[in-house]
Amino acid sequence: MKNIEFTLNGFPMLVYVDPSLRLLDVLRNTLGLTGTKEGCDIGECGACTVLLNGKAVNSCLVLIGQVENQNVLTVEGLSSHGSLHPLQQKFLEYGAVQCGFCTPGMLLSAYALLQENPHPSEDEIKDAIAGNLCRCTGYKPIIDAITAYSR
Amino acid sequence: MRTKVEFIRAETINQALQLLADNNKNTRILAGGTDIITGMRMKSKRFANIDLLLDINSINDLKGIRLLEDSVTIGSNVTFSEILENKIIQDKLPLLIQSASGIGNLQIRNRATVVGNFVNNAPCADSVPALLVYNAKLRIESLKGAREIALQDFLVKAYKTQIAPDELVTDIQIPLANDFCGTFYKLGRRQSVAISRISLAVLAKLSNHKIDEIRIASGAVTPIGKRFDDLEEFAIGKNAGKELFIELAQKMAQQILDVTGLRWSGFHKIPVLQQALYQLLLTTIEL
Numbered sequence: 001m002k003n004i005e006f007t008l009n010g011f012p013m014l015v016y017v018d019p020s021l022r023l024l025d026v027l028r029n030t031l032g033l034t035g036t037k038e039g040c041d042i043g044e045c046g047a048c049t050v051l052l053n054g055k056a057v058n059s060c061l062v063l064i065g066q067v068e069n070q071n072v073l074t075v076e077g078l079s080s081h082g083s084l085h086p087l088q089q090k091f092l093e094y095g096a097v098q099c100g101f102c103t104p105g106m107l108l109s110a111y112a113l114l115q116e117n118p119h120p121s122e123d124e125i126k127d128a129i130a131g132n133l134c135r136c137t138g139y140k141p142i143i144d145a146i147t148a149y150s151r
Numbered sequence: 152m153r154t155k156v157e158f159i160r161a162e163t164i165n166q167a168l169q170l171l172a173d174n175n176k177n178t179r180i181l182a183g184g185t186d187i188i189t190g191m192r193m194k195s196k197r198f199a200n201i202d203l204l205l206d207i208n209s210i211n212d213l214k215g216i217r218l219l220e221d222s223v224t225i226g227s228n229v230t231f232s233e234i235l236e237n238k239i240i241q242d243k244l245p246l247l248i249q250s251a252s253g254i255g256n257l258q259i260r261n262r263a264t265v266v267g268n269f270v271n272n273a274p275c276a277d278s279v280p281a282l283l284v285y286n287a288k289l290r291i292e293s294l295k296g297a298r299e300i301a302l303q304d305f306l307v308k309a310y311k312t313q314i315a316p317d318e319l320v321t322d323i324q325i326p327l328a329n330d331f332c333g334t335f336y337k338l339g340r341r342q343s344v345a346i347s348r349i350s351l352a353v354l355a356k357l358s359n360h361k362i363d364e365i366r367i368a369s370g371a372v373t374p375i376g377k378r379f380d381d382l383e384e385f386a387i388g389k390n391a392g393k394e395l396f397i398e399l400a401q402k403m404a405q406q407i408l409d410v411t412g413l414r415w416s417g418f419h420k421i422p423v424l425q426q427a428l429y430q431l432l433l434t435t436i437e438l
Contacts, residue, residue, distance in 0.1 A: 130343040131256025
């Protein structure tokens with residue numbers, strides 16, 4: 001067990017945990033932040049996507065010990081003061097959310113892309129969300145929502 | 152139940168080497184973790200009985216891509232995303248860009264390292280054929296000293312390399328191949344997040360339409376990524392043309408059959424492989 005400090009959603013965080021736990025498990029079980037979903041467990045589905053120092057990563061493939069002194073953003077950090085982020089609003093507006101299980105990961109992959117590239121092409125959007133599987137929407141509403149936000 | 156695994160983040164190469172030298176512990180180096188963490192979760196035998204995960208991501212001396220007079224060095228912390236964004240690699244090592252761009256997805260490329268790709272040495276490791284045709288060399292350190300080894304010699308068999316338990320690969324050195332032209336090819340079941348079924352890399356140097364030097368490597372269709380020395384020798388001095396390319400494609404298929412035997416997938420894979428190498432040679436060497 002070890003004290004691990006990192007920045008979570010803009011705030012300093014200190015957890016006392018086994019450093020070999022996955023970031024995903026600490027977020028969900030220790031911190032109760034269940035917005036980050038566990039899907040495939042092997043880095044293929046993207047449901048557990050969070051941003052680590054601004055880059056999209058699968059939190060099932062990162063150990064909590066590895067995020068010491070790093071910066072983590074989860075879906076809970078997108079909204080502020082109880083109101084949704086405009087990107088989340090666009091997801092609702094365009095029907096990009098059906099069952100919703102992929103949505104947190106999808107939002108963060110899109111958010112990471114938009115931070116680096118505010119006006120991405122459709123191919124750039126597809127590449128950014130290639131690691132986020134959605135079995136409901138067929139992806140089109142998601143791509144439309146991201147495109148609409150970027151305009 | 153999961154057995155307890157210790158985790159330490161090393162800050163310096165020396166600290167990592169000290170920890171690796173401890174014979175009482177089964178220590179595994181953790182770089183991107185995309186193979187190890189999933190492997191441990193899936194209870195893969197290759198990752199059983201690990202006592203200590205040694206994270207090397209904070210070691211500054213293992214970061215960075217440097218252009219030297221006649222080579223490029225890539226530290227063992229460098230991720231595939233860093234490879235793809237790097238100007239030096241884009242200019243000097245296009246095959247590495249082509250092979251890195253098809254690996255996993257963005258989340259994987261943001262973590263997975265190019266050194267981890269060949270230290271894990273899966274048959275389908277996408278960067279391996281590209282690194283092989285570039286004649287990549289590795290630098291390996293332990294408390295006993297440092298050594299250099301060609302990637303080709305480092306790779307022993309699937310998931311097995313020459314690395315000793317107390318050793319750390321610190322970087323790859325890739326000689327520049329400025330007067331060569333080359334292409335990388337990957338066939339997967341879909342466009343992204345696909346494991347390679349066939350991967351090929353070709354690098355060639357011509358003078359007066361004749362082959363001065365050619366380097367050919369494959370992945371996924373052979374037990375590990377490998378070079379085809381006989382084919383390369385055979386092609387030297389020959390006219391670069393369709394006739395030669397057909398002959399090379401046929402010879403390569405035969406060699407692969409000799410190594411792997413005829414498998415259930417061979418009936419479609421062998422013709423595809425021949426065609427893939429033929430097309431790749433045509434693309435690489437404009438006639």
